[in-house]
Amino acid sequence: MMTMNGKQHFSMHAALHEPKYSGLHAGSEGMRRVCLSAPQGNLFGGFDESLLARAEALAAADGIVPHGKSHPFKADVTYHTMSSVPCTSSSATTVPVSHSISSHHHHHHLLGPQSLEAADLLDHLSSSLSVTGMGAPQEVPSAHHHHHHQQHQQHHHHHLQTMGQLHQAMASMHPHALSVHGNGGGMACSVNDVESDPRELEAFAERFKQRRIKLGVTQADVGSALANLKIPGVGSLSQSTICRFESLTLSHNNMIALKPVLQAWLEEAEAAYREKNSKPDLFNGSERKRKRTSIAAPEKRSLEAYFAIQPRPSSEKIAAIAEKLELKKNVVRVWFCNQRQKQKRMKYSAVH
DNA sequence: ATGCATGAGGG
């Protein structure tokens, strides 16, 4: 029944764009970012190549693995569950080193004395170059802030909507459903964000998670159940999103937008709780599946080093980096985009 | 739980 994809995009997108948090969020998120800002922004001005070279060299040195020669394989692997896909394109070369090193590489000096990481590099370079005459204020080449929290939960792929059914008509709805930004410049702010200090969000997320678990509902269940609430502009969400909400790994705005919806669900669920589901019904074996490139650890280290220096490389630079790392340009571009997004997420984005 | 990807909307 229904190609199971019939419920994917519910654009509540349109709503939140380029939020400068100009006035309203200046106290919350904007603040956090400011705290992280490094005084020296743009380090480029003609040193590009040398900087990139150094970043790479250092990143490479950082990964001194027992291989005397350079990696003979492609820097990335592309997985796909489909055998019918002939386009092993980006990786005709299967990487034998796959998980051995690609998983745990936490940028924190546990590698030894030579592990000069991006932050150090930046620091080093900035002191010697900040005089070259550029001062473009950048976002925040902050050192990484990685938080690793793991706790296994359920893994339950839902391609179902056995109880969901319906929805999907919202793709054409008004773009401002649960927007947080109603302001169009007039700053008549009053309706949105206000009542949303990160403190409360954190508290809510925690409560939500606990009660959800108490109800014996999985993140995926919550996601699909949201469609049943029939809130205008709100369709279902994925396990990923629910998970991210609970772990506060969404942007501040996203958190605020989702809170009311999840709260509504929680209330309804507790009212008439006690309903499970799980009919992992079958699907067609013939679906074009999305591929997920896997960037190997060494390359990832290089990218991180570059990112520390310049979070927003130009197209040319991206191309150059892509070539050096033997990655597709688009892969590199997306990596930077995702990295930037990551930087803006909640959680311990700053002082906590 | 998270990495890489897609797409809308805005320049």
Next chain:
DNA sequence: CCTCATGCATA
């Protein structure tokens, strides 16, 4: 091309 919200695929 970017930012953002989201999701599939995966570890």
